[in-house]
């Protein structure tokens with residue numbers, strides 16, 4: 443696995459306030475292996491490809507709309523590695539074809555096993571059993587978070603990110619924020635925006651990063667994957683005003699919270715704030731199908747979505 447050759451742009455969002463807000467477009471890292479998922483899999487896959495293995499296979503986990511599942515399938519296709527997705531919810535066994543994330547993953551060569559929520563919850567056992575069943579496979583945990591994943595996040599930081607006062611990222615399983623915290627400059631403050639209500643995240647991030655330079659905000663807004671009308675309005679307005687597409691699960695919720703913090707004067711005057719756009723735009727299609735069924739407002743579709 444190689445580092446992408448193109449430069450990832452940092453763009454200023456003209457908010458007209460006493461602080462300056464920028465976005466690093468990690469969503470442009472790779473067309474399908476989106477945003478932070480590329481970096482989280484980077485060392486995992488690189489090390490695996492260096493091993494002598496005859497029956498190569500990547501096995502990983504996720505829900506029906508998982509960005510990580512989509513990214514793992516695309517990565518498997520790119521490197522010619524078989525992929526197996528363990529999907530939460532056995533009710534999807536017969537309906538997965540209607541789900542845009544899973545059908546795209548399947549087109550990219552992924553095969554699935556659907557498991558009950560109960561089986562899925564005990565991931566330790568599940569992972570152990572799969573490793574025994576496929577001894578030569580690479581079993582990547584849910585959301586791709588492990589030590590290797592945290593190491594890979596260092597590539598989201600570079601010379602250009604060094605003079606920002608604040609580094610902001612959405613949090614799912616915490617791997618991305620752990621890496622940002624671990625590799626941030628001494629003077630930088632790291633802000634994490636939880637998309638999931640999980641009280642153990644702070645500790646997990648501290649375990650990975652071993653630094654106290656981060657603060658966590660709850661941006662779960664009704665719970666993980668829940669999409670409020672206000673969330674949709676914000677995403678659509680953000681696109682109209684600034685031409686950047688956000689998705690409703692992570693980046694939309696994070697930026698809305700950052701805007702609130704700016705309004706509350708959380709940031710000292712002249713602060714330079716950098717928010718990472720961690721990608722995940724593939725999820726918009728599935729979100730819109732759900733919204734459409736409920737006759738609710740949709741997320742405005744743009745070019746590639």
Ligand SMILES: *Cc1c(COP(=O)(O)O)cnc(C)c1O
Pocket residue numbers: 477478479509510585587612613614615616617618619692693720721722723
């Ligand atoms: C997975 C994901 C995150 C969260 O990353 P973690 O390392 O699991 O915390 C944030 N944003 C997007 C778009 C994602 O797909």
